[in-house]
Amino acid sequence: MRQFIVIGHDVPTDPDAVSLADLPGAGRLDVLCRCLNSAFFLSHDLRDNVRVWLVVGDEYAIRFEGSELRRLNPDERSTAALVRGALAAREKAIGSMAANPSPGVYIRTQSLSGLLESVADDGPLVTLHEDGQPVVDIDPSAEPTFVLSDHHSFDDAETALLAAHADRRVSLGPEPLHADHAITVAHNYLDTDGYNRY
Amino acid sequence: MRQFIVIGHDVPTDPDAVSLADLPGAGRLDVLCRCLNSAFFLSHDLRDNVRVWLVVGDEYAIRFEGSELRRLNPDERSTAALVRGALAAREKAIGSMAANPSPGVYIRTQSLSGLLESVADDGPLVTLHEDGQPVVDIDPSAEPTFVLSDHHSFDDAETALLAAHADRRVSLGPEPLHADHAITVAHNYLDTDGYNRY
Numbered sequence: 001m002r003q004f005i006v007i008g009h010d011v012p013t014d015p016d017a018v019s020l021a022d023l024p025g026a027g028r029l030d031v032l033c034r035c036l037n038s039a040f041f042l043s044h045d046l047r048d049n050v051r052v053w054l055v056v057g058d059e060y061a062i063r064f065e066g067s068e069l070r071r072l073n074p075d076e077r078s079t080a081a082l083v084r085g086a087l088a089a090r091e092k093a094i095g096s097m098a099a100n101p102s103p104g105v106y107i108r109t110q111s112l113s114g115l116l117e118s119v120a121d122d123g124p125l126v127t128l129h130e131d132g133q134p135v136v137d138i139d140p141s142a143e144p145t146f147v148l149s150d151h152h153s154f155d156d157a158e159t160a161l162l163a164a165h166a167d168r169r170v171s172l173g174p175e176p177l178h179a180d181h182a183i184t185v186a187h188n189y190l191d192t193d194g195y196n197r198y
Numbered sequence: 199m200r201q202f203i204v205i206g207h208d209v210p211t212d213p214d215a216v217s218l219a220d221l222p223g224a225g226r227l228d229v230l231c232r233c234l235n236s237a238f239f240l241s242h243d244l245r246d247n248v249r250v251w252l253v254v255g256d257e258y259a260i261r262f263e264g265s266e267l268r269r270l271n272p273d274e275r276s277t278a279a280l281v282r283g284a285l286a287a288r289e290k291a292i293g294s295m296a297a298n299p300s301p302g303v304y305i306r307t308q309s310l311s312g313l314l315e316s317v318a319d320d321g322p323l324v325t326l327h328e329d330g331q332p333v334v335d336i337d338p339s340a341e342p343t344f345v346l347s348d349h350h351s352f353d354d355a356e357t358a359l360l361a362a363h364a365d366r367r368v369s370l371g372p373e374p375l376h377a378d379h380a381i382t383v384a385h386n387y388l389d390t391d392g393y394n395r396y
Binding site: 020021023024030031034037038041042043044045073074075076077078134135136171172173174175176177178181184185187188191192195197198 | 219221228229235239273275334369370371372374379382383385386390
């Protein structure tokens with residue numbers, strides 16, 4: 001299982017504040033939609049060994065389960081509708097119980113801190129950083145959990161949390177990448193067993 | 199200069215047939231918009247050494263010039279508006295003269311065949327194919343022109359044209375990728391000098 005945690009700093013938790021005609025205006029929800037696209041889509045197929053967590057407002061964690069997803073389409077607008085549908089179900093998420101508004105989509109009340117603790121035993125936690133270890137020095141057989149940020153850098157509190165939880169800081173290359181592009185590169189590294197299998 | 203040619207088989211040449219509220223319905227224009235995003239965006243920067251050609255209906259070639267672009271944003275909807283604006287200028291493209299509806303965006307009357315001839319001297323022409331040579335066996339110092347297709351495979355006529363023009367068939371990995379993801383992987387290969395520079 002490959003996992004990607006993407007932090008959305010500015011996306012509103014109120015679905016009524018999300019206009020599908022202006023995703024950049026909805027706290028750059030377009031960025032998170034492209035991350036979902038990169039995480040799940042293959043040509044004419046979905047990756048079923050992938051789980052994505054969107055952390056919205058450090059208050060809700062929306063989980064997308066590749067093996068269960070049925071209504072994900074590649075375009076940003078329809079993906080945003082799925083996220084908005086999850087936010088609309090947020091009041092049904094009570095305590096640690098998640099709501100499940102559509103197949104493969106779950107929302108629960110959870111901060112980044114709680115989420116990092118809950119995935120701690122799943123596999124190595126990896127953050128991406130320009131000064132990190134080159135990805136080619138990392139064992140591709142591990143099933144990592146990557147933590148990425150939207151259009152903002154990690155803030156101080158997140159940086160401290162990640163310093164406490166992350167097993168590795170990794171560099172994917174000399175150019176700073178958008179989060180969705182980073183997901184694509186990470187997948188390719190793992191797909192090819194570290195650029196050895198084509 | 200890195201170049202990407204992306205063939206849009208179903209995108210209408212009439213801008214009035216493009217609704218920004220339904221990009222998948224506009225011949226999967228969403229796919230081409232994501233290709234532009236992958237080709238040009240770095241985190242907080244644009245790649246100025248990149249040129250993208252969208253071939254629409256085998257009738258028009260829309261050129262995006264990284265060093266000149268001013269109004270490209272990452273989200274699909276605003277990118278689609280730029281493409282629609284180019285299509286709206288198509289009647290000003292007369293003979294081999296291109297129209298230039300916005301900074302860095304040009305449209306001219308040209309088929310795929312003519313375009314492949316016009317870029318023949320720019321660098322090696324590369325197509326992506328699951329049975330192609332692993333990308334890691336390719337010299338990353340070349341400045342290639344990649345040819346990709348939208349959600350459809352290359353048709354028979356395109357396949358014949360590419361067989362005549364392409365210098366290499368390359369595989370980026372064992373999983374079949376969307377065109378925009380393939381562009382991201384190709385960039386990363388070149389950025390890292392063949393996975394050697396981080």
